[in-house]
Amino acid sequence: MPALPPLDLYAATLGRYLLILFLAASLGAALSLLRPGRREIVPRAPHVIQAQILLAIVGAIIIVVVAESLARAFAIVGAAGLIRYRARIGDPKDAGVMLVALALGLTVGSGLYGFAVIACLFVIGVLWVLESHEPPARSRFELTVGGHDTGKLRPDIEHALEQKGVTYQLLGSSSHELHYEVTVPFTEKIRKLTKLICSLDDRHGTSVEWNIKKYKVIAPLVLVIALFGAAPMAQVQPPAATVLDTVRFAVIGDNGTGDRAQFDVAAQMVAARAQFPFDLVLMVGDNLFGRPSARDFADGFERPYKALLDAGVRFQAVLGNHDAPENRLFPGFNMGGERYYTYTRGNVRFIGLDTNSLDAKQLAWFENTLRTSLERWKIVYFHHAIYSNGSRHGSDVELRVRLEPLLVRYGVNVVFSGHDHIYERLKPQKGITYFVAGASGKLRKGITASDQAAASFDQDQSFVLVEIAGEQLTFRAISRTGQLIDSGAIRQPGT
């Protein structure tokens, strides 16, 4: 029987291990907790901090266990493979910090205390520098302002929001309510903003309601650390549709001529709105032909659609090949100065693209927007049709090759385009219904016969009305003379 080591040797070893674990945990905690002190950034959830500390300890333990083994090197490699991320992390840097924490633990476990401390301080320093240049984070809210005459208050409210660095997008308005989607800097307090908005109304009859827009992928934040196996992926269910989330809108395209036909179509839109109260119009490009002057904006947009604009209808434009790039700055087009953008209405995600210049940056943005979108309906609109039987332009196959995989992969339901000056609805292509609505001002007769076409019309100018309620989208295409030229319904797949 071998002689037992003396008791003091046990104590020394135990003390060394305790030192290792304490130091690993301390360094992991330092890494997690010291950083937020620098400035206002996205606060880490407690379980992320805990995970980082634990990872440092795990690393230390692994090294202590395998220290005398030839497999130490393999164990280190294996340890790096133990982490399985099963959900998004609010701040992507945290993924890197996780690994740094693990590395610190491994370092301490190896007995390289000095190096561990130096490495930790170095990483903290690097992160300090990086986060000094990080723009402040923002929160997204739906803001509802109620009052006696919110129409009069609207300019003051929007000015106040701008002064506080709040970006906003008007989702809807009526005489007694304004509904915005806003992003608020973390440095701004909601209570102060509420007070500010209320103070704008002398009669003190203003109500302000904030609803935070929850990113359901992010919450709950789940980090699964799996040892020798993967945990089942968290299933994220789309939110259930509510009965009230009805969205109505119209679609026009290639309309910016300023001629008689455009006025006629606009008049039909006003007439249709009496029966079908839409408050949103999608403009799929060629909104004004040429490099326009202020007068052209008036002739080609403000005068034809005056009745709709006065009624608070919001126009959302994308650029066509005949639009000037600077048209994105025109306030009436609500593009926020961007070539491509997104917004939501109820349970519908709208995405407007610029197909004149579909660069890699825009494609990456588009994919990211689709990936993070949880709305039940996804509507995409752009100028150049990727499916069309118009005899002048037809389908743009090059764009189709780039866009269609994303549209299909992320479950886009409907796509609206223009460019060909006709109306056409195509049979669902890989599950997506495509509309060509490019005859709201210009008209060019000529449609090539195709099995893909479900309905088409090139005898007169036209526009489209759409209603989305729950799991069903209904549409009507109406001509310049008020004739119903197409109608139907699209249901969510699987319903």
Added chain:
Amino acid sequence: MTTHAMHLRTSHTAPRHVSRVRRPGWNSIVRFATDHCLMLPAGAVLALVWANVWSESYFRMAAALAFPVNEIAMVLFFGLIAQEIFEEVMPGGALHQWRRWVVPIVAAAGGVAGAALVYGAFVSWQLEPMLHDGWPVVAGIDIAFAYFIVKSICRRHAAVSFLLLLAVASNVFGILAIAPQFVVGDRRAGGAAALMAAAIGLAAVLRRFRVHAFWPYLFGAGGLSWLALYVEGFHPGLALVPIVPFLPHARRRLGDFLADTDGKGDSPRHFEHIWNAHVQVSLLLFGLVNAGVILDGYGNGTWATVLASLGGRTIGILAGVAAVVALGLRLPAHLRWRELTVVALAASSGFTFSLFFATAIFPAGPLLAELKLGALLTGTGVLVALGAARLLHVGRFSPQAHGHVHVEHLGA
């Protein structure tokens, strides 16, 4: 100039006094295509057929290969062009004395201005403001196309070297014009300048230590330069342009422009000698990836490019020459207005360079397709030049042509 030199030097790889052994089949076709710079047109024809017969598969291929071909493979092509230009500026080169290049450069400037004016006026008239940014496309002159047509018409005439200088200058103007418009990658300030400084510094150190192998220049300094341009958002296809001046060059003798060396002890020659075939393959791929357009995808960008190249540039070149002549400078010997007219028309073919400029300015989409189709159609400029030569009795079409050949003069 590059394609000129490439062609001539490749021809020299087999001694001329040795009777050519006819190689059967594929090899001889490939040899003929590389010798006559036909790889790019071959790629373009293949692309056009493919794009119009199996559109989706073509555009999938083009999307997948666009980056490695346009941003990586074309580095060598522009490296060779930069080398040619640099050598011509060196003592003994055709551009070394300003009197030799001032007339063609002013002509090139006039051509670019004339083409840009016509292009801009046409797209404005057609209410296509989105196309305005594409004007540098009409600055491109396909050196190979223009060279072969002028060479076949004028043979060894001052018009040939005049055309080459004009084409190089015009393309340099085009590159300068598109530099601020490049859309490759995102602009990320900082870091890029340091990377470029490191690239140039490394090239200078290599030169200082008389490193003659071009590999360290290509992969070391060239790699850093590529990264710097990419990070900053400029087109990385130009990565070798700032590195080429540091390659140790042997002093050129007048006349080397048309001669060949084996490249020993001369990095650029060695570089060109080894990479010429690869460049030809790059050009084939470039044509294949970029020239595929649906033939009914024409639009105002197409017509603007054709009109500007054939009309605007021709008039601009002639106006530029007229301006310098009015200022007292003389035209090169034996170069009269009728030869100049043919040269100006031959320079209307944009093809390779117009395609490159178009892909650098616009991402894939309908605007790019319109311009690419226009760039391909400018290839018809060589036919117009042939017709003009016949009408004006220039070169081989002149009554004195039989048995009489002008001696080439490099410049004035």
